[in-house]
Amino acid sequence: MFDTSLAGVRSGGAQAMPGDRSARARLVIGILLAALVITILLSLTSGASDASASAVLRDWLSATEAGALSERDRIIIYDIRMPRVAMGMLVGAALAVAGAIMQGLFRNPLADPGLIGVSAGSALGAVGMLVLGASFLAPMASLLGIYALPVAAFAGGLVSTLLLYRISTRRGQTSVATMLLAGIALAALAGALMGLLIFIADDRQLRDLTFWQLGSLAGATWVKVAAIGPIIALALAAAPFLARGLNALALGEATANHLGIPVQRFKYVAIISVAAATGASVAVSGGIGFVGIVVPHMLRLAIGPDNRYLLPASALLGASLLLLADAVSRTIVAPAELPIGIVTAAAGAPFFLWILLRKRGVLDL
Amino acid sequence: MIEARDVSVSIGRKCIVSDMKFEIRPGELAAIVGPNGSGKTTFMRALSGDLPYTGSISINGHALASLKPWEVATMRAVLPQATALSFPFTVREIVKLGLLGGRSGALPGEEERLPERALARVDLEGFGGRFYQELSGGEQQRVQLARVLCQVWAPVLEERPRYLFLDEPVSSLDIKHQLIIMDLARDFAGRGGGVVAILHDLNLTAMYADRIYVMHKGRLAAAGSPANVLSDELMSRVFECRLRVGALPAGNAPFVLPQSAAP
Numbered sequence: 001m002f003d004t005s006l007a008g009v010r011s012g013g014a015q016a017m018p019g020d021r022s023a024r025a026r027l028v029i030g031i032l033l034a035a036l037v038i039t040i041l042l043s044l045t046s047g048a049s050d051a052s053a054s055a056v057l058r059d060w061l062s063a064t065e066a067g068a069l070s071e072r073d074r075i076i077i078y079d080i081r082m083p084r085v086a087m088g089m090l091v092g093a094a095l096a097v098a099g100a101i102m103q104g105l106f107r108n109p110l111a112d113p114g115l116i117g118v119s120a121g122s123a124l125g126a127v128g129m130l131v132l133g134a135s136f137l138a139p140m141a142s143l144l145g146i147y148a149l150p151v152a153a154f155a156g157g158l159v160s161t162l163l164l165y166r167i168s169t170r171r172g173q174t175s176v177a178t179m180l181l182a183g184i185a186l187a188a189l190a191g192a193l194m195g196l197l198i199f200i201a202d203d204r205q206l207r208d209l210t211f212w213q214l215g216s217l218a219g220a221t222w223v224k225v226a227a228i229g230p231i232i233a234l235a236l237a238a239a240p241f242l243a244r245g246l247n248a249l250a251l252g253e254a255t256a257n258h259l260g261i262p263v264q265r266f267k268y269v270a271i272i273s274v275a276a277a278t279g280a281s282v283a284v285s286g287g288i289g290f291v292g293i294v295v296p297h298m299l300r301l302a303i304g305p306d307n308r309y310l311l312p313a314s315a316l317l318g319a320s321l322l323l324l325a326d327a328v329s330r331t332i333v334a335p336a337e338l339p340i341g342i343v344t345a346a347a348g349a350p351f352f353l354w355i356l357l358r359k360r361g362v363l364d365l
Numbered sequence: 366m367i368e369a370r371d372v373s374v375s376i377g378r379k380c381i382v383s384d385m386k387f388e389i390r391p392g393e394l395a396a397i398v399g400p401n402g403s404g405k406t407t408f409m410r411a412l413s414g415d416l417p418y419t420g421s422i423s424i425n426g427h428a429l430a431s432l433k434p435w436e437v438a439t440m441r442a443v444l445p446q447a448t449a450l451s452f453p454f455t456v457r458e459i460v461k462l463g464l465l466g467g468r469s470g471a472l473p474g475e476e477e478r479l480p481e482r483a484l485a486r487v488d489l490e491g492f493g494g495r496f497y498q499e500l501s502g503g504e505q506q507r508v509q510l511a512r513v514l515c516q517v518w519a520p521v522l523e524e525r526p527r528y529l530f531l532d533e534p535v536s537s538l539d540i541k542h543q544l545i546i547m548d549l550a551r552d553f554a555g556r557g558g559g560v561v562a563i564l565h566d567l568n569l570t571a572m573y574a575d576r577i578y579v580m581h582k583g584r585l586a587a588a589g590s591p592a593n594v595l596s597d598e599l600m601s602r603v604f605e606c607r608l609r610v611g612a613l614p615a616g617n618a619p620f621v622l623p624q625s626a627a628p
Contacts, residue, residue: 017457018457018493019456021455021458107451108451109452247465248465250454251448254415255448257415258414259516262433305454306454
């Protein structure tokens with residue numbers, strides 16, 4: 001037939017069909033990758049010390065053991081800035097991907113771990129480990145070692161995500177109003193329990209808590225990177241397998257099932273991934289809000305909602321944006337440092353309001 | 366062949382469908398008709414594997430309950446009544462979701478252009494780049510049908526027939542598109558597949574169905590060919606209004622039947 005022969009011609013060329021945004025998505029992912037590389041170099045070379053980008057590059061490329069950097073700059077770059085950059089990338093990617101997965105799962109562009117109580121649950125887990133790690137939870141703390149804090153935060157996030165999903169979803173339909181309100185209630189409950197834990201904490205624990213709660217990448221060490229790296233890597237590795245299911249789920253749970261997705265099992269894998277990514281990032285950086293809602297939303301405007309591209313693009317843009325926010329937090333009140341959570345909230349909250357205003361007609365609130 | 370025996374479905378404590386008996390052979394278009402709330406959609410949801418049921422449902426000789434979602438997805442595709450989206454997908458992206466399972470049955474090299482061909486079949490040529498959320502209800506329904514067609518593009522795959530489940534496929538369409546869609550369903554059955562359609566238009570049902578299942582208060586009231594089932598007595602009893610099959614309107618009031626459309 002006519003259109004069969006045409007298909008052969010078309011598939012030979014690079015011309016995309018109308019409505020096929022995959023070529024654009026791949027291009028955007030390429031650009032985001034390049035942007036991330038540039039952001040990493042900028043983050044490594046900006047700060048109180050003036051180790052330059054070219055010196056770092058020359059140091060990497062130089063064959064000799066001594067390299068092109070002074071001993072002081074080497075320590076600053078390899079032991080202070082590099083773990084901080086690595087942690088920023090991991091946390092940014094985790095928060096953005098967790099947001100994107102959650103939005104797909106709840107079929108709602110406003111779902112975000114920070115907004116609907118998942119982060120609060122993770123925080124409760126982390127605070128519980130910080131306060132009770134020496135007494136009640138001591139066996140767990142010693143068994144898990146450096147993983148104790150991220151695992152506790154993961155458990156807290158998992159419990160709150162499961163509760164939230166159970167409460168707000170009935171017969172495959174998620175109610176936005178119920179979800180947001182249940183999230184507020186869960187966050188309040190977690191806040192109350194955290195208050196209780198802080199009440200019984202001793203002085204040394206209070207100091208730990210305060211530093212942790214500031215929401216900062218300042219305490220980054222290679223040990224912390226090693227603690228959260230595998231957890232976040234696992235959650236990110238699940239993303240390609242989740243993408244197909246999330247796309248199908250956009251049509252509703254029944255239709256996803258008709259398309260061959262084992263919906264129930266799929267939802268649990270998605271929830272575990274969200275809790276792992278959120279828990280691990282909350283464990284090391286406290287509360288960093290709005291990355292999970294701003295990043296996927298911006299990308300949907302650019303490349304559309306296809307999760308096969310949205311998830312990797314979210315990871316890349318989340319990593320870049322968090323590094324930029326960290327750079328702002330380090331320089332805006334230099335030589336002091338602003339907690340990065342303040343920077344992301346100051347930029348993200350107005351953005352969130354803008355989404356609300358634009359979508360006011362669409363939301364069933 | 367799809368066979369349902371003594372199927373009952375309860376939602377909560379309420380029994381919606383009781384002792385339903387149903388079968389469809391390859392090459393057939395079976396219509397399920399009945400008044401609102403008679404259990405048509407609920408029965409189709411049980412047939413699609415969405416709702417727990419008692420009794421037995423088998424599809425091509427396999428018990429539905431023993432099949433995995435992806436296995437069932439290769440044997441049947443389901444068109445729901447309406448689908449709302451919360452993300453800005455293009456029409457092409459939606460249609461392409463039908464290819465997610467990878468068992469369309471299209472020839473190698475054909476799959477690339479399948480969304481466009483499916484859209485052309487539902488009279489939406491050139492709509493690929495439009496946003497789904499900006500279309501009218503009837504257009505959205507046809508986009509979903511194009512997606513469903515992609516999933517089971519070949520009515521027979523590896524010598525096994527495949528099925529289309531259509532829940533009110535023409536309810537929000539104008540008469541031209543009603544005929545296009547029903548012709549398309551007829552053609553799918555003609556090429557060896559099976560079609561199960563919930564219909565409200567008794568004229569379209571009479572025109573296209575090989576076999577009609579009449580549901581009433583959750584039970585099967587009658588089953589058979591259009592000539593046997595569409596009787597004054599049965600229609601009046603089931604739909605609770607006095608209907609006369611084949612009677613012309615009194616006087617010279619105009620009427621338009623789908624049957625009178627020139628091919």
